[in-house]
Amino acid sequence: MTLSPPVVGILGGMGPAATVDFYRKLVAATPAATDQEHLPVVIWSDPRVPDRTAALVGDGEDPTPVLRAGVAGLAAAGVRLLAVACNTAHAFVPPLAAAAGLELISIIDVTAQRLAATLPAGATVGLLATEGTVASRLYHDACAAVGLTVLVPEPAEQARVTAAIAAVKAGTADATGAAALAEVLGTLRDAGAEAAIAGCTEIVLALAAGTDADPVLPVVDPADLLAHEVVRRARELRPDPADAAS
Amino acid sequence: MTLSPPVVGILGGMGPAATVDFYRKLVAATPAATDQEHLPVVIWSDPRVPDRTAALVGDGEDPTPVLRAGVAGLAAAGVRLLAVACNTAHAFVPPLAAAAGLELISIIDVTAQRLAATLPAGATVGLLATEGTVASRLYHDACAAVGLTVLVPEPAEQARVTAAIAAVKAGTADATGAAALAEVLGTLRDAGAEAAIAGCTEIVLALAAGTDADPVLPVVDPADLLAHEVVRRARELRPDPADAAS
Numbered sequence: 001m002t003l004s005p006p007v008v009g010i011l012g013g014m015g016p017a018a019t020v021d022f023y024r025k026l027v028a029a030t031p032a033a034t035d036q037e038h039l040p041v042v043i044w045s046d047p048r049v050p051d052r053t054a055a056l057v058g059d060g061e062d063p064t065p066v067l068r069a070g071v072a073g074l075a076a077a078g079v080r081l082l083a084v085a086c087n088t089a090h091a092f093v094p095p096l097a098a099a100a101g102l103e104l105i106s107i108i109d110v111t112a113q114r115l116a117a118t119l120p121a122g123a124t125v126g127l128l129a130t131e132g133t134v135a136s137r138l139y140h141d142a143c144a145a146v147g148l149t150v151l152v153p154e155p156a157e158q159a160r161v162t163a164a165i166a167a168v169k170a171g172t173a174d175a176t177g178a179a180a181l182a183e184v185l186g187t188l189r190d191a192g193a194e195a196a197i198a199g200c201t202e203i204v205l206a207l208a209a210g211t212d213a214d215p216v217l218p219v220v221d222p223a224d225l226l227a228h229e230v231v232r233r234a235r236e237l238r239p240d241p242a243d244a245a246s
Numbered sequence: 247m248t249l250s251p252p253v254v255g256i257l258g259g260m261g262p263a264a265t266v267d268f269y270r271k272l273v274a275a276t277p278a279a280t281d282q283e284h285l286p287v288v289i290w291s292d293p294r295v296p297d298r299t300a301a302l303v304g305d306g307e308d309p310t311p312v313l314r315a316g317v318a319g320l321a322a323a324g325v326r327l328l329a330v331a332c333n334t335a336h337a338f339v340p341p342l343a344a345a346a347g348l349e350l351i352s353i354i355d356v357t358a359q360r361l362a363a364t365l366p367a368g369a370t371v372g373l374l375a376t377e378g379t380v381a382s383r384l385y386h387d388a389c390a391a392v393g394l395t396v397l398v399p400e401p402a403e404q405a406r407v408t409a410a411i412a413a414v415k416a417g418t419a420d421a422t423g424a425a426a427l428a429e430v431l432g433t434l435r436d437a438g439a440e441a442a443i444a445g446c447t448e449i450v451l452a453l454a455a456g457t458d459a460d461p462v463l464p465v466v467d468p469a470d471l472l473a474h475e476v477v478r479r480a481r482e483l484r485p486d487p488a489d490a491a492s
Contacts, residue, residue, distance in 0.1 A: 014281060028417070041291045048286055049282075051282075
């Protein structure tokens with residue numbers, strides 16, 4: 001018997017808490033009654049990746065070399081699918097995945113497609129994300145391609161989003177940060193947004209630190225959508241989850 | 247600049263939920279204010295590992311080949327430390343780690359040493375674990391080496407422990423399973439145990455599904471102890487967490 005390598009590779013570490021959360025969502029998205037029915041996965045979680053936003057909006061160090069090392073490590077492990085548990089990193093990863101021969105399941109594209117399938121044509125969607133993701137226009141472009149318009153917070157409000165993300169990365173997320181995000185969501189709703197994208201893997205964790213059970217706007221979680229799409233695609237590639245023969 | 251490989255390897259997938267929980271504990275155990283201060287980690291989570299208990303107490307398939315493939319995959323990724331997020335797997339892993347040149351940080355030894363440091367000499371410790379871990383006598387031997395006696399549940403009570411573990415693996419953990427574990431802990435306490443080992447990575451998750459805030463016996467969580475020891479040892483090996491040069 002030759003054991004086939006794990007089919008799913010997760011590039012994480014941006015940040016580590018969001019990687020924990022993404023793998024938790026992947027496990028929860030997998031229909032399985034025993035260990036053996038879950039997906040074999042390799043997670044490359046190297047938090048030394050330089051800040052993606054600093055590279056996109058300023059003169060920060062290029063994260064490409066560390067991202068390339070992670071993609072190469074996953075490819076060497078034999079995975080075929082690549083999921084990246086960081087929205088902002090999608091500004092850098094597509095050519096690295098292609099060069100390594102991995103099929104990237106884009107968190108951006110999966111989210112835009114889901115929004116297009118559930119919102120009225122031409123709807124406006126708010127975006128809570130890092131300044132890097134906002135500046136990269138990743139969600140703007142993917143949503144425009146499916147007929148949706150993206151609305152981003154004004155600079156003062158964006159600063160509150162950035163602070164809430166930083167608090168999760170520092171392990172200090174609290175109800176204050178969640179309340180700030182709720183106010184930003186309210187402003188986006190008042191400006192015409194019909195839903196919002198939690199477009200940074202830390203945003204959902206920041207919102208969860210609050211006590212408000214009723215969000216002012218429907219919030220879609222790209223990490224959760226990505227988890228379900230990874231399960232669907234992995235099962236297409238290897239229909240029998242217990243298949244151990246290559 | 248040559249990027250050094252991640253120093254920590256985690257062999258998981260036994261089960262996936264426990265792997266999520268272990269990585270969460272590792273992140274929580276790391277003093278860090280930014281992503282870049284966290285430990286670079288590779289997680290090999292292949293749930294195709296045949297049931298460890300079935301191999302230890304019956305005629306189940308030998309898990310060694312799949313475990314060896316995971317250890318080899320982590321070694322090929324360049325890690326130096328190996329943490330295994332499954333107690334029962336420690337009946338198989340030590341020679342595989344040695345053959346691959348990896349330093350195994352044993353969840354069993356870390357736990358026995360902590361118990362010896364916190365309990366009176368000669369104390370009795372209860373064990374909630376799989377039938378495989380019980381039969382392997384991993385904890386019996388490690389605790390005997392530090393002067394502690396391990397007490398295990400009677401067969402009917404062990405069956406309730408086994409059922410609670412299976413419920414976590416199936417994603418159906420609930421308050422009933424947690425209450426059953428609380429009763430087993432009560433029996434162990436009445437028989438003289440001064441503390442108990444949550445000696446299967448799923449036990450803490452099973453207990454957390456309950457509503458009881460006050461355990462009948464102090465329960466030590468080997469996964470949490472292992473997480474802290476991995477952080478300590480990784481920082482010894484690579485004192486500057488941002489060190490990216492090999």
